[in-house]
Amino acid sequence: xxxxxxxxxxxxxxxxxxxxxxxxxxxxxxxxxxxxxxxxxxxxxxxxxxxxxxxxxxxxxxxxxxxxxxxxxxxxxxxxxxxxxxxxxxxxxxxxxxxxxxxxxxxxxxxxxxxxxxxxxxxxxxxxxxxxxxxxxxxxxxxxxxxxxxxxxxxxxxxxxxxxxxxxxxxxxxxxxxxxxxxxxxxxxxxxxxxxxxxxxxxxxxxxxxxxxxxxxxxxxxxxxxxxxxxxxxxxxxxxxxxxxxxxxxxxxxxxxxxxxxxxxxxxxxxxxxxxxxxxxxxxxxxxxxxxxxxxxxxxxxxxxxxxxxxxxxxxxxxxxxxxxxxxxxxxxxxxxxxxxxxxxxxxxxxxxxxxxxxxxxxxxxxxxxxxxxxxxxxxxxxxxxxxxxxxxxxxxxxxxxxxxxxxxxxxxxxxxxxxxxxx
Amino acid sequence: xxxxxxxxxxxxxxxxxxxxxxxxxxxxxxxxxxxxxxxxxxxxxxxxxxxxxxxxxxxxxxxxxxxxxxxxxxxxxxxxxxxxxxxxxxxxxxxxxxxxxxxxxxxxxxxxxxxxxxxxxxxxxxxxxxxxxxxxxxxxxxxxxxxxxxxxxxxxxxxxxxxxxxxxxxxxxxxxxxxxxxxxxxxxxxxxxxxxxxxxxxxxxxxxxxxxxxxxxxxxxxxxxxxxxxxxxxx
Numbered sequence: 001x002x003x004x005x006x007x008x009x010x011x012x013x014x015x016x017x018x019x020x021x022x023x024x025x026x027x028x029x030x031x032x033x034x035x036x037x038x039x040x041x042x043x044x045x046x047x048x049x050x051x052x053x054x055x056x057x058x059x060x061x062x063x064x065x066x067x068x069x070x071x072x073x074x075x076x077x078x079x080x081x082x083x084x085x086x087x088x089x090x091x092x093x094x095x096x097x098x099x100x101x102x103x104x105x106x107x108x109x110x111x112x113x114x115x116x117x118x119x120x121x122x123x124x125x126x127x128x129x130x131x132x133x134x135x136x137x138x139x140x141x142x143x144x145x146x147x148x149x150x151x152x153x154x155x156x157x158x159x160x161x162x163x164x165x166x167x168x169x170x171x172x173x174x175x176x177x178x179x180x181x182x183x184x185x186x187x188x189x190x191x192x193x194x195x196x197x198x199x200x201x202x203x204x205x206x207x208x209x210x211x212x213x214x215x216x217x218x219x220x221x222x223x224x225x226x227x228x229x230x231x232x233x234x235x236x237x238x239x240x241x242x243x244x245x246x247x248x249x250x251x252x253x254x255x256x257x258x259x260x261x262x263x264x265x266x267x268x269x270x271x272x273x274x275x276x277x278x279x280x281x282x283x284x285x286x287x288x289x290x291x292x293x294x295x296x297x298x299x300x301x302x303x304x305x306x307x308x309x310x311x312x313x314x315x316x317x318x319x320x321x322x323x324x325x326x327x328x329x330x331x332x333x334x335x336x337x338x339x340x341x342x343x344x345x346x347x348x349x350x351x352x353x354x355x356x357x358x359x360x361x362x363x364x365x366x367x368x369x370x371x372x373x374x375x376x377x378x379x380x381x382x383x384x385x386x387x388x389x390x391x392x393x394x395x396x397x398x399x400x401x402x403x404x405x406x407x408x409x410x411x412x413x414x415x416x417x418x419x420x421x422x423x424x
Numbered sequence: 425x426x427x428x429x430x431x432x433x434x435x436x437x438x439x440x441x442x443x444x445x446x447x448x449x450x451x452x453x454x455x456x457x458x459x460x461x462x463x464x465x466x467x468x469x470x471x472x473x474x475x476x477x478x479x480x481x482x483x484x485x486x487x488x489x490x491x492x493x494x495x496x497x498x499x500x501x502x503x504x505x506x507x508x509x510x511x512x513x514x515x516x517x518x519x520x521x522x523x524x525x526x527x528x529x530x531x532x533x534x535x536x537x538x539x540x541x542x543x544x545x546x547x548x549x550x551x552x553x554x555x556x557x558x559x560x561x562x563x564x565x566x567x568x569x570x571x572x573x574x575x576x577x578x579x580x581x582x583x584x585x586x587x588x589x590x591x592x593x594x595x596x597x598x599x600x601x602x603x604x605x606x607x608x609x610x611x612x613x614x615x616x617x618x619x620x621x622x623x624x625x626x627x628x629x630x631x632x633x634x635x636x637x638x639x640x641x642x643x644x645x646x647x648x649x650x651x652x653x654x655x656x657x658x659x
Contacts, residue, residue, distance in 0.1 A: 048584045049548075050566025059550040059563060119548020119563065119585025126547050130528040137527040137551055214642045215521060215557035362559040363639065366489035366510060370559045375482030375569040382487070 023410075030407040037400010040393050041116050049119055051393045056373040057386040058359045062394040063117035066401070068351050069235070070110035071144070071206045072228065073344075076236020077103025078151055078199045081158075082192040091262060094255035095244045097158045097418045102240055103151040105412070107202075109405040111144055116397045136209045147202045150195050155416070157184050157191075162417035170415065203228040210358065218296035218358040223281045230274040235347035237267050238340035243409075245337050252418055257333055264330035267343060268321055275317045278350070300357045304387045308349050308356075316346015361385040431578050432599045443601040446625070448618035453537040454592055454647065455619035456606070457629045458511050461653035462613035463488075465496060465509035469605035469614065473513070476593060476604040478577020480568035485560070485590040486513035486605055506656060511614070513605070514539060514560045514590035515638060515646030522552035522561065531587075537619075537647055538592050546586040553587060557639050561589045592616075619647060 044051050054061050077099040084092035092099070115121050131138045156170075161181050164171035174180060204225035210216070211224030241263050247253040285293040286301075300309050320339040324330050330339075361384065362370050369384035390398075432440065465488050473479065473486040489510040490496050498505035516539045522531050523539060530546035533539060553561045564584045575581055579595050582588045593603035601607070602616040617626035626649070629635060635649030 048564070048566035055565070056553065056559070056562055059553045114549075117549065119550070119587075120546070120583075123545075123547045126528040126530075126545055130530075130545060132526055132529040134524045135527040135551070136525065137549065141527070209551075213521065213525075213555055214644075215555055359554075363557045364489065364510075364512065364559060366491055367493070367495045368487070368489070371482065371484035371487060371562055373483050373562050373565045375480070381482040381484070 027407065027410065030403040030410070033403030034400050034407060037397050037403065040396035040400065044116060044393055044397065045121070050374055051391060053388055053391040053394065055383070055386060056370050057362060057383055058356070058388040060117070060355060060359065061388055062390040062398055063113050065348075065352055065355050066398055067110050067113040067117070068206060068228075068355075069348055070106050070113060070405075071202060072232035072235045072347065072351070073239050074103045074106035074110065074147070074151070074236065075199055075203060075229070075232035076238070076240040077101070077106065078147070078154070078195050079233065079236065080240060081154060082195040082199070085189060085192040086196060091259060094253065094259065094420055095240065097155070097416070097420065098244055098247060098253060098413075099240050100151055100154040100158055101409070101412055101416065101418065102243055103236075104148065104155050105405055105409045106236075106239075107144060107148045107151060108408070109401060111148070112401050112404070113398075116401075136205060136212055139205045140209055143198065143202045143205050147198050150191065150198055154188070154191060154195065157188055159416045159418075160184065166417070168415075200229055203232045210354065215363060216358045217293045217363075218285070219354070221281060221285070223277055223284075227274075227277045227281065230270065230277050231347045231350055233270040234267065234274050235344050237263065237270060238343040238347075241267065241340045242337060242344070245333055247413060247418065252413055254419055257331065260333045260336050261327070261330045264324045264336035264339065265327075267336075267340065268324035268330075271317055271321045271324070271343060274347075274350075275313075275321065278313070278317070296357045296360075299360065300353060303357075303360075305353065305356055305360075309353055312346055312349045312353060315342055316349060320346070356388060360387060432596065432601055440601070443596070443607045445597070445600055445602055445617065447621070448624060449621040451535075451620060452618040453620045454516070454597065455537075455617065455626050456516075456592070456603075456648045457615040457626045457635060457651060458648065459611075459613045459615070459629075459633075459651045460508055460510070461651060461655075462609075462611040463509045463511060464611055464613075465490065465507075466610065468608050468610055469511060472604045472608040473590070475576045476578055476596075477591070478575050478579060478581045479562075479588075480564075480570055480581075482569060483562040483564075483588075485562065485588070486511065488512070504656065508653065510650075511605075512558060512560060512638075513648075514592075515558055515644065515648045516590075516592060518645035518647065519643055521555035521557065521644060525551045525555040527551065534594075536597075538594055538597075539589075540591060540594065541582075541586075541588055543582045543586045543588065548585040548587065550587060557642050557644060561587050563587050 052061065080092050080099040081096050083089065084096060118124070127141055160171055160174055161176045161184060164174050164176040207224040207228035210219040211221055213219055241260065244253060245260065248255065282297060286297040288294065300306070320343045323335060323339050329335050365384060367384055368380065368382035371381050372383050375381060467488050470484060470486045470488055474484065477485060479485055489512055491508045491510055492499035498507040516537060518537065520539050523533060527549060528545055528547055530542045531539060531552050550563055553563065564582055564586055567584060568581065596603060606614040606616040615625050615629060617624040619626060621627060629651060630649045633651040635651050637646045637649055
């Protein structure tokens with residue numbers, strides 16, 4: 001995002017809805033990416049999921065990866081908002097509105113990423129018509145729906161009074177009277193008691209989609225839920241920091257540098273917890289030397305994806321922790337921003353490692369292996385292991401969904417008063 | 425116009441008699457025994473499965489694994505060459521992970537214990553393939569490729585974007601016939617029958633030969649039993 005190029009007089013909020021040239025260019029770029037993504041999805045629906053790099057060995061890939069990733073990203077928002085309220089941390093106040101908006105957009109994207117993954121998207125209503133209560137996926141659909149409703153409601157409650165003051169139709173006819181603002185506060189206080197458990201549950205249930213599967217030794221572990229919560233905290237907080245800094249640059253938000261330093265310190269704490277869980281899980285799986293779990297660990301440490309694990313540990317955990325742990329370094333917003341980017345990519349790679357190493361080979365490994373599911377003349381239809389890399393169509397669809405999210409976020413940031421008490 | 429006849433009725437008397445399931449209890453629980461002593465890895469059962477069930481190219485409901493490093497290649501065990509095959513299809517587990525995880529119950533247990541697919545309900549999320557420890561489920565990734573320009577199966581082809589797998593040839597069981605893999609095995613290595621009937625051939629074989637099930641430690645309780653060879657083959 002060309003953050004610094006929007007010309008505004010210093011110290012003044014950008015007027016809502018005014019479209020200047022860089023903003024128009026940004027919105028057009030996003031729109032083009034969305035349209036390309038839609039076209040790619042249309043192509044995929046025409047020819048089936050055979051246009052992806054998935055097969056019967058690695059049947060979940062890029063789409064599920066980004067689903068998990070965005071479920072995690074949505075954590076930062078609601079946890080910052082509700083923990084701030086429950087534990088009386090008032091420092092978050094200047095970024096709370098941004099945080100709940102981020103949670104709303106992220107969880108919406110997570111749900112969208114499921115659409116291209118399923119083979120018959122037109123049957124999506126079956127999930128509501130024939131739900132199977134023993135399926136963790138149904139639990140997840142339920143919690144994602146609840147979480148989306150909660151965070152959308154939160155976003156509205158936080159901005160409602162200011163919208164009413166500005167006479168916006170988004171206030172839905174509510175007033176900005178003193179008593180209504182006090183009522184908002186009471187509702188927000190009560191909601192925090194629901195929102196924090198819902199946020200923890202969201203990540204736990206998403207973890208249980210994977211962690212309850214006896215067929216996948218690499219996933220079948222009680223640490224999956226805590227691990228998903230910790231990686232959600234890392235990536236979610238890092239994204240909130242980044243967005244806050246961008247919006248401050250665009251003069252849509254106002255806060256002091258010491259808030260950035262405080263959030264950077266908090267991020268270092270979250271990274272420590274994440275690193276502790278990753279280490280504990282890796283050691284537990286590798287130590288017995290039994291094939292059930294240590295074989296995937298061996299592949300993770302020495303197989304074709306070994307560099308990805310190295311990246312996760314060094315660039316995603318070690319470097320951001322070492323930098324952010326130093327008070328002097330995290331005093332610089334630029335440093336905190338750079339470390340947040342590293343942490344976000346680190347968590348994305350961490351989730352990639354979970355998906356890939358859980359799937360890359362079948363449990364019964366005898367030759368000729370699994371049937372691929374697709375036919376190429378002159379080639380065997382069997383395979384014993386598979387190293388997945390996404391196809392072009394998968395990339396275009398993912399880019400399209402990401403661009404759609406950025407579009408929604410940008411428009412929401414233009415329309416909604418994100419600044420506490422600010423009228424624009 | 426001649427009356428349409430079921431393909432099974434069209435079979436010669438002797439073929440039909442050979443394929444009859446035989447005596448079973450009032451409430452059968454269908455199961456299968458695979459005798460690894462008899463299996464020679466010829467893939468007849470895998471091939472007939474494809475034509476019986478109209479399984480497109482590149483997809484297999486039933487395949488024959490070689491217990492070793494490479495296909496049909498002996499491995500050295502204790503100074504001698506050994507080679508043994510493991511025919512693998514849906515294990516029709518009583519505690520089936522796929523049935524548990526399917527979000528829309530498109531895969532479910534019939535009363536007779538067969539794990540079935542409803543391809544009109546399946547949304548194609550592939551969670552059942554994640555959950556299955558045996559890797560026997562296959563997805564319709566794209567338009568089906570077939571060696572003929574007509575459908576060969578005795579059952580309807582499954583739509584693109586859905587998961588399919590072995591059904592124990594449920595359409596043949598309705599006609600009192602064993603699955604076609606059992607019928608077609610030239611070695612008689614497969615036996616099909618009622619696990620609820622203690623006197624059925626499957627029950628007797630499992631008792632006498634101490635039949636074992638695959639990945640028993642995962643607690644999936646399959647209804648396919650494997651009989652280990654009682655003597656080594658000389659290679």
